[in-house]
Amino acid sequence: MESILFLGTCEEDGSLGKPARETLGVASQLAAQLRASFAVGLIGTSVQEAANQAADSGATRFLGVCGSDFSHSRYATDAAAAEALCRAANATLILAPGTSRLMRCLPGVAHRLNGRADTHVTAVAANEGAITAQRWYYRQRMEARFTRSHRPWFILIDPGAAPVWSGTSRKVEVENIEVVLPDSARKTEVTGFREPEAGLNTIRPDADLLFVVGAGWTKKQPDGKVHAAEAEQLILEFLKHTRCSLGSSKSLVDLGSEGQPVLSFLSHLNQIGQTGSTPRHPKGLATCCHGEEPHTIGWRFISERRAINLDPQCGWARGKADVLYVADAFAVLKRVNELLKGT
Numbered sequence: 001m002e003s004i005l006f007l008g009t010c011e012e013d014g015s016l017g018k019p020a021r022e023t024l025g026v027a028s029q030l031a032a033q034l035r036a037s038f039a040v041g042l043i044g045t046s047v048q049e050a051a052n053q054a055a056d057s058g059a060t061r062f063l064g065v066c067g068s069d070f071s072h073s074r075y076a077t078d079a080a081a082a083e084a085l086c087r088a089a090n091a092t093l094i095l096a097p098g099t100s101r102l103m104r105c106l107p108g109v110a111h112r113l114n115g116r117a118d119t120h121v122t123a124v125a126a127n128e129g130a131i132t133a134q135r136w137y138y139r140q141r142m143e144a145r146f147t148r149s150h151r152p153w154f155i156l157i158d159p160g161a162a163p164v165w166s167g168t169s170r171k172v173e174v175e176n177i178e179v180v181l182p183d184s185a186r187k188t189e190v191t192g193f194r195e196p197e198a199g200l201n202t203i204r205p206d207a208d209l210l211f212v213v214g215a216g217w218t219k220k221q222p223d224g225k226v227h228a229a230e231a232e233q234l235i236l237e238f239l240k241h242t243r244c245s246l247g248s249s250k251s252l253v254d255l256g257s258e259g260q261p262v263l264s265f266l267s268h269l270n271q272i273g274q275t276g277s278t279p280r281h282p283k284g285l286a287t288c289c290h291g292e293e294p295h296t297i298g299w300r301f302i303s304e305r306r307a308i309n310l311d312p313q314c315g316w317a318r319g320k321a322d323v324l325y326v327a328d329a330f331a332v333l334k335r336v337n338e339l340l341k342g343t
């Protein structure tokens with residue numbers, strides 16, 4: 001019989017973050033389908049609150065590695081904690097959120113336990129007792145379903161791929177798992193977080209809306225002039241009001257390195273598409289972006305897609321968007337910002 005362990009790290013306030021609750025839902029459902037034993041394993045300064053949050057998940061054991069040594073992402077301490085939790089739970093199947101913190105240490109933990117690890121998994125299912133994992137390959141163009149007989153099997157679920165699990169919070173008994181750290185495990189010290197230099201964090205994976213800007217914002221407009229400063233101000237105001245995540249086409253971010261006018265807060269990290277990212281947001285709005293295939297491939301996981309473009313023949317009109325507004329994005333955004341401001 002499988003022994004399933006949900007493995008998660010606690011947020012700074014001691015709670016379970018969104019990616020962790022998504023994976024908890026997957027683990028809980030799988031355990032119920034397989035009638036497998038199910039434990040929750042947590043790492044953090046204090047894990048009680050997170051364990052209470054998971055009270056309704058069907059888990060019968062709640063294990064924790066706690067203390068200030070485990071408050072922040074650090075390979076040596078996270079790996080030691082995760083290894084101890086897997087051993088204590090005698091886990092054959094470990095499901096963990098694919099956060100940067102756990103992606104960094106769990107493949108190493110799998111190696112220590114002579115296990116196997118799969119990352120970027122988007123779904124896990126049980127079919128007649130066999131567990132199948134699902135993930136995308138070749139820049140989200142091919143989807144594969146696969147299974148493994150080797151145990152322990154570590155499965156890291158991509159954030160945003162599963163619904164967020166929630167249940168009633170209730171006090172549970174947490175088994176404290178002792179981890180004795182060698183001094184060498186404390187060699188790396190986490191001194192804090194650094195924001196991008198512009199002081200504006202425009203990439204927000206948890207936002208409901210992905211707002212994409214294209215090269216059109218810096219191109220000559222019908223009056224024959226470029227309005228880059230106005231574009232920057234309109235976009236910044238929209239970001240401030242909506243707290244959306246900012247994406248860009250490749251053409252726009254490339255313009256910066258070519259010395260042409262570009263929005264100062266954009267970097268290649270904002271690029272969506274074949275050679276950029278493939279984020280997951282419930283809604284997307286593209287502006288001044290043509291909607292070519294290498295760009296829209298990055299929209300695969302955006303559920304509701306809209307675009308604003310002057311050209312009724314643009315790529316978005318050819319089945320890439322649910323709604324295309326054939327309009328001037330400068331005028332639309334100006335009016336939308338007024339509405340958001342309540343004027």
Ligand SMILES: Cc1cc2nc3c(=O)[nH]c(=O)nc-3n(C[C@H](O)[C@H](O)[C@H](O)COP(=O)(O)OP(=O)(O)OC[C@H]3O[C@@H](n4cnc5c(N)ncnc54)[C@H](O)[C@@H]3O)c2cc1C
Pocket residue numbers: 213214215216217219221248249250251252271272273274275276277287288289290291292293294295308309310311314327328329330
């Ligand atoms: C191997 C390869 C990989 C690539 N990878 C990527 C990738 O990862 N991501 C990516 O984005 N691209 C990628 N590209 C490039 C991609 O093919 C396109 O060239 C790019 O997406 C075009 O960017 P754009 O739509 O912003 O610019 P443009 O094609 O210049 O389009 C600008 C649009 O703005 C509109 N516009 C102008 N003014 C206004 C206005 N006032 N209101 C409304 N609309 C207006 C115009 O009608 C036009 O449609 C890749 C290409 C290759 C060959």
